[in-house]
Amino acid sequence: MNNERLMKVLLSPLVSEKSSVIADANQQYTFRVATDATKREIAKAVEKLFEVQVESVKVINVKGKQKRFGNIQGKRPDWKKAYVRLKPGSEIDFAAGA
Numbered sequence: 369m370n371n372e373r374l375m376k377v378l379l380s381p382l383v384s385e386k387s388s389v390i391a392d393a394n395q396q397y398t399f400r401v402a403t404d405a406t407k408r409e410i411a412k413a414v415e416k417l418f419e420v421q422v423e424s425v426k427v428i429n430v431k432g433k434q435k436r437f438g439n440i441q442g443k444r445p446d447w448k449k450a451y452v453r454l455k456p457g458s459e460i461d462f463a464a465g466a
Contacts, residue, residue: 375413375417377402377409378417381397381400382449397452398451399452401427405427405450422452422453422455423455427448428451429447429449430449432446
């Protein structure tokens with residue numbers, strides 16, 4: 369796969385209370401990914417960027433919320449979320465870079 373494409377697949381990690389509980393319990397990390405990314409691309413991107421072994425990837429399409437400001441209606445864009453499960457012994461530490 370193209371290295372340039374792999375660098376654009378992962379947009380950001382999702383750090384929330386729910387994602388941190390899942391990470392501690394199941395070695396599963398949550399990322400916001402490009403809307404046209406495939407499971408195979410997501411797995412390759414995580415392995416390349418974080419130097420870990422990926423066991424599985426689950427993908428969810430999140431619908432954008434309807435928003436209203438006075439009389440003007442709008443919609444936030446749709447986006448894609450990926451749950452990446454790592455093989456035992458692998459770990460990603462997002463706090464180490466801070």
